[in-house]
Amino acid sequence: MAPQENKPSSLVADWSTLHRVFIRPEDESSRKTLVKYMEQILFGLHDFLNKHVGVTEEISLVKLAEEYTDTKINKDPKKKLADVIKDIIDEIAPRAVNVASPYFIGHMTSAIPFFMVHLKAITAALNQNVIKLETSKVLSVLEKQILAKMHRMIFDFKNEFYLEHVQNTETCLGIFTTGGTTANLTALWVARNKCFPPKDDFESIEKNGYFEAMKAYNLEKTVILVSKRGHFSLRKALGILGLGNQNIIPIDVDSNRSIDLIKLEEKTKELQADKKTKILAIIGIAGATETGIIDPLPELADICETHGIHFHVDAAWGGPVLLSDKYSHLLKGIERADSVTIDCHKQFYMPMSSGMVYFKNPKALDQIVYHARYVNRPGSVDLGIKTLEGSREANSLILDSALKIMGSKGYSLMIEHGIETAMQFAKMIKERDLFQLVTTPQLNILTYRVVPKDIQEKLKTADRKERQKLDTVLDDINIQIQRIQREAGKSFVSRTRLKTSSDDDHNTVVLRSVIMNPMTNVDILDEILDEQESIFNDLETQQMIKKT
Numbered sequence: 209m210a211p212q213e214n215k216p217s218s219l220v221a222d223w224s225t226l227h228r229v230f231i232r233p234e235d236e237s238s239r240k241t242l243v244k245y246m247e248q249i250l251f252g253l254h255d256f257l258n259k260h261v262g263v264t265e266e267i268s269l270v271k272l273a274e275e276y277t278d279t280k281i282n283k284d285p286k287k288k289l290a291d292v293i294k295d296i297i298d299e300i301a302p303r304a305v306n307v308a309s310p311y312f313i314g315h316m317t318s319a320i321p322f323f324m325v326h327l328k329a330i331t332a333a334l335n336q337n338v339i340k341l342e343t344s345k346v347l348s349v350l351e352k353q354i355l356a357k358m359h360r361m362i363f364d365f366k367n368e369f370y371l372e373h374v375q376n377t378e379t380c381l382g383i384f385t386t387g388g389t390t391a392n393l394t395a396l397w398v399a400r401n402k403c404f405p406p407k408d409d410f411e412s413i414e415k416n417g418y419f420e421a422m423k424a425y426n427l428e429k430t431v432i433l434v435s436k437r438g439h440f441s442l443r444k445a446l447g448i449l450g451l452g453n454q455n456i457i458p459i460d461v462d463s464n465r466s467i468d469l470i471k472l473e474e475k476t477k478e479l480q481a482d483k484k485t486k487i488l489a490i491i492g493i494a495g496a497t498e499t500g501i502i503d504p505l506p507e508l509a510d511i512c513e514t515h516g517i518h519f520h521v522d523a524a525w526g527g528p529v530l531l532s533d534k535y536s537h538l539l540k541g542i543e544r545a546d547s548v549t550i551d552c553h554k555q556f557y558m559p560m561s562s563g564m565v566y567f568k569n570p571k572a573l574d575q576i577v578y579h580a581r582y583v584n585r586p587g588s589v590d591l592g593i594k595t596l597e598g599s600r601e602a603n604s605l606i607l608d609s610a611l612k613i614m615g616s617k618g619y620s621l622m623i624e625h626g627i628e629t630a631m632q633f634a635k636m637i638k639e640r641d642l643f644q645l646v647t648t649p650q651l652n653i654l655t656y657r658v659v660p661k662d663i664q665e666k667l668k669t670a671d672r673k674e675r676q677k678l679d680t681v682l683d684d685i686n687i688q689i690q691r692i693q694r695e696a697g698k699s700f701v702s703r704t705r706l707k708t709s710s711d712d713d714h715n716t717v718v719l720r721s722v723i724m725n726p727m728t729n730v731d732i733l734d735e736i737l738d739e740q741e742s743i744f745n746d747l748e749t750q751q752m753i754k755k756t
C-alpha cells in the first residue's frame with residue numbers, strides 16, 4: 209500500500225506530450241480511453257465506498273506524515289493519467305476519510321448524491337468564471353435566477369418583487385461564497401458599512417477605515433451579540449473587519465440551549481445606553497454547530513427592530529430545512545432577518561465547497577461594491593462586483609441542477625429523515641443505562657455522553673465540588689471512547705464540550721452526532737452505541753470510577 213518509489217521517469221515533458229495531455233483527443237481510441245478513466249473514477253471510487261463501510265484505513269497520522277516529506281517538485285513527468293487515477297483509487301481513497309459511510313455521523317460533512325460527481329465534473333469541464341459576464345454568459349443569469357429562488361424560499365416576497373429583481377443588473381438578492389465562513393464575513397462586512405453612513409468629512413468606513421469611523425461617530429467600540437454557541441467564523445469576521453474579535457459579546461444559553469432572551473435584552477439595553485459603544489448586529493443561529501439548536505428568531509427580530517440593529521441569521525446548517533413542509537416552521541422568523549447565511553456543502557448536499565448569503569434589501573450589497581477597469585464595470589451584469597471572492601466557479605449550476613433532479617420534495621425527504629432519525633437516536637440513548645442524553649435534537653444534531661448508572665445517581669445529589677470531580681472522570685472516559693472508536697475505523701462520532709449543569713463553569717465532554725446521511729438508520733445507530741458500550745467495558749476505568 210506504500211506510495212511508489214521515486215524512480216527515474218521514462219516520461220518526458222515536451223510539446224508533443226503536452227499537446228496530447230492538454231487537448232481533448234479526437235481519435236476514437238483515445239476517447240475510449242478517457243471514458244474508461246471516467247468509469248474508474250465513478251465506479252472504482254464508488255466500489256471502494258461500498259466495500260469499505262468503515263470510516264478509514266487504520267494507520268496512524270504520524271506514519272502517514274512520514275511518507276509525505278519530499279518537498280522537491282519533479283521536473284519530468286512521473287506518471288500517466290491512468291496511473292495517477294489508479295494511485296488515487298488504490299492509495300489515497302483508503303487513507304482518506306470515508307465521509308460517505310452511514311457509520312460516519314460525527315460531522316456536517318457526509319455522503320453526497322451520486323449525481324453530484326457528474327455535476328462537479330461538468331462545472332470543471334465548462335470552467336466558467338462567474339466573476340464576469342465575459343467568462344460566464346448564461347451562467348451569470350442562471351446564477352441570478354437561482355439566487356432569486358433561494359431568496360424567495362427565505363423571505364417569500366410577492367411575485368412582482370422577484371420579477372423586478374431576478375435579472376435586475378442594479379440589484380442583488382444574494383451571492384455565492386466559498387462557504388459559511390465567507391458568507392458570515394460578507395454579511396457582517398455589509399452590516400459594518402451600513403452602520404456608519406457618511407457624516408461631515410467621513411465618507412465611509414470602507415474608504416476611511418475604522419479609526420475615522422469611530423472618530424466621526426464619537427465611539428470607542430463596535431460589538432456584535434450572539435449566543436455562546438455562535439460559530440467561530442464570526443470571530444474571524446470581526447478580526448478581518450478590524451473591529452476586534454474580543455468585541456463579540458457571547459450571550460448565555462437558557463435551559464432550551466438557545467440564546468437567553470432576558471440576558472440578551474439586558475445586554476442590548478446596557479450597550480445602547482453606553483454612548484461609546486455601537487451594536488453592529490445581533491445574530492440568531494438556525495442550527496448551532498455543536499447542538500443543532502435554533503434560536504428564537506421571531507423574538508430576536510423584535511429586539512433588532514425595536515433597537516434598529518442589523519439582524520443576521522446564521523443558517524449555514526439549518527437553512528435547507530425551509531424546503532420541508534413539515535419542519536420549516538422551526539425557522540419561523542428567518543424572513544425578518546436582514547441577512548441570512550446558508551451553506552450548500554452542508555444540507556444542500558453539494559460537494560465542497562460552496563455557501564451563500566442573502567439580503568432582504570436588494571440594494572444591501574451596494575455597501576461592498578468594487579469596480580475594476582478591465583472587468584466589473586459599473587452597470588454590468590458582472591457578478592464579481594459585489595462579492596468578496598474574485599474568480600469563482602459556477603456552483604449555481606450544481607445547485608440549480610440538483611434542485612431539478614430532486615425537487616424540494618427530494619431534499620425534504622433527506623432532511624426529514626435526518627431529524628426523525630435523530631429523534632429516534634435520542635430515544636435509544638435514553639433507554640440505555642450507560643448513556644445520558646445531553647442535548648435533545650431540535651434538528652438532526654444531538655449530544656450525549658457515557659455516564660455509568662451509578663455515577664448518574666451520584667451526580668443527582670452531588671454538590672458542586674463533587675460534581676466537578678465526577679465530571680472530570682467522565683470527561684476522560686468519553687475522550688477515550690471517542691478516540692478508540694475513531695481509531696478502530698468502523699464508525700465515527702465527534703466530541704465537543706458543553707455545560708451540562710446550569711450552575712457549573714465546567715464544560716463537560718460530550719459525544720456529538722450529526723445525522724445527515726440518508727443511509728444511516730436505527731440499526732446502524734444501535735451498532736454504534738453497542739461499540740461504545742463495549743469500548744467502555746474494556747476500558748480500565750472501572751477502577752477510576754470506584755475511586756471517586
Ligand SMILES: Cc1ncc(COP(=O)(O)O)c(C=O)c1O
Nearest residue numbers: 387388389439441497522524525
Ligand atoms: C452555524 C455555522 N456557521 C458557519 C459555519 C462555517 O461554515 P464553513 O465551514 O462552510 O465555512 C459553520 C460550519 O460548520 C456552521 O456550523
